Amino acid sequence: MCIRLRNFDVVDMGTFNAPAHAFEQDREWSHEDVFEHLEKVKVRAAPIWWLWAARCKTCGQCWLVGQEERQNDLFCMRRLDPEETQAIEREDRWPADFDNYERLLQLGLDSGRSVRFVDPEDSSLGTTIVDLARARPRISVSELATLLNLDRALATQLSRRASEENGVEIMFDSETTG
Numbered sequence: 476m477c478i479r480l481r482n483f484d485v486v487d488m489g490t491f492n493a494p495a496h497a498f499e500q501d502r503e504w505s506h507e508d509v510f511e512h513l514e515k516v517k518v519r520a521a522p523i524w525w526l527w528a529a530r531c532k533t534c535g536q537c538w539l540v541g542q543e544e545r546q547n548d549l550f551c552m553r554r555l556d557p558e559e560t561q562a563i564e565r566e567d568r569w570p571a572d573f574d575n576y577e578r579l580l581q582l583g584l585d586s587g588r589s590v591r592f593v594d595p596e597d598s599s600l601g602t603t604i605v606d607l608a609r610a611r612p613r614i615s616v617s618e619l620a621t622l623l624n625l626d627r628a629l630a631t632q633l634s635r636r637a638s639e640e641n642g643v644e645i646m647f648d649s650e651t652t653g
């Protein structure tokens with residue numbers, strides 16, 4: 476199965492329900508199709524908890540996997556060459572492609588994912604905003620709104636709380652103009 480993935484691909488968590496034909500044509504994958512043949516070989520240490528490496532049991536190909544389970548529920552995948560695989564396995568040296576959680580969110584966005592939480596107040600959004608602002612201080616509310624598929628008012632409200640309760644630096648609209 477992994478031979479059919481692009482070198483750089485996005486795989487949704489869960490099962491893909493479309494007919495087989497559409498599945499082939501649009502190359503939309505579900506992780507049950509793909510991960511059936513993958514085994515985890517190494518997990519990146521905290522704080523980059525979302526990153527791991529996998530090997531295909533069928534063909535031996537190794538993959539860098541960024542597991543984005545807070546927002547869009549997907550796996551960002553990149554083929555690893557043998558040197559990169561060795562560096563990960565032997566020296567715990569990892570390619571930086573998915574080091575940044577913001578990048579995983581951006582990749583989900585670029586591939587058309589747009590999750591909305593039913594109850595944003597009681598979701599992982601607050602934690603994600605704090606983490607994004609820690610990784611990139613002075614990230615703007617409008618950037619957060621786009622990355623997390625929020626309307627501006629809600630993004631502002633959640634960002635205010637994140638900045639008050641966790642002391643992270645977020646640029647609010649009034650601060651970005653002029």
Ligand SMILES: [Zn+2]
Nearest residue numbers: 477478531534
């Ligand atoms: Zn394979």
